[in-house]
Amino acid sequence: MKKLFFLLLIFMVQFSQAQDRKYHEFGWKQKYGIVDDIGQEIVAPTYLWAVYTLHDQSQFIALNSYEEGGLIINTKTGKIEKFDFMYDTYLVNIADEKYFYAYNKDKSFLMNTLDLNKRIALPKIYQDVKQEGEFLIGNVSENNADILSKKDFKILKEYKSMTDFSSYETGDHQRVYIVNQNKTTLFLDENLNQLFSAKNNLKDFKEIQKFLATKNIKINEEPYPIDEAIIGPGPNYPHINAVIEGESVVYNIYQSRNDFQKFFKFKKKNFRLSNDSFNNKVELSTRIDNSIFTQLLFYTDVHTKTIFLPKKYWGEIELELITE
Structure with missing residues (x-):
């Protein structure tokens, strides 16, 4: 309940x-x-x-x-x-x-x-900023990066030849940080103090795991984090939904499962149709290889029967309101 x-x-x-x-x-x-x-x-x-x-x-x-x-x-x-x-x-x-x-x-x-x-x-202009464990990595330029504190956002370390920065949890629930450089690999503790180094660039997890085992440090590969989404029982009423009528896609406003009225229609073309009844959104897209490209997207207001798309774009898909 x-x-x-x-x-x-x-x-x-x-x-x-x-x-x-x-x-x-x-x-x-x-x-x-x-x-x-x-x-x-x-x-x-x-x-x-x-x-x-x-x-x-x-x-x-x-x-x-x-x-x-x-x-x-x-x-x-x-x-x-x-x-x-x-x-x-x-x-x-x-x-x-x-x-x-x-x-x-x-x-x-x-x-x-x-x-x-x-x-x-932040203290500098960075190309991008990512998170790794309890630190931030700010990439200044290629192979030039800063490590920043997540507490006060000050620069803790500056590297002129960093190619990658990663970390793994150890068997005793500590964390070891890895700085990859062109020909060496540095291993740091949770305070960014250097523990030891390797004379080659270790990036593969198995290589890092094998090297740390020689130092009596055990690490486990961590799963990629997945955000859980809350899925509700269905969209609220009123909401829009589409039906195909001949060469047209017709959108109706549903007040309940069987009570609806026509809202708008447009010419059915060779697009993928995505209907978002939670947000009363319409999206038309094309798929090229494994990528999806949005060709048309707009929101609607089912209470005022408003289409949030400038009218100068309506003609190309023959979009029109349905008046009955």
């Missing part, structure tokens, strides 16, 4: 936040932009991807691109901020909160995935 109440509470919070949103991302021909709550284009689709490592309750949208840099927009106020780049692939865990790295020409920081206004300043 408590679990059901918890799930219902999550859905109520997410629903309330969705209603508060006045700005949404949309996708057009493999790029992303921003639209407001009346369908007006605020940011043209020039960004290569949307940052989906944000917390699902964040009040922000983040878009990223190698050429354009990064952009965040507050979905309530519309305030926009731009960055030279946001490194959003890897998250850093600080005090049980998630952060990703961003920088401009004169500053760099970690941004909280729930509240992008909550930031931690």
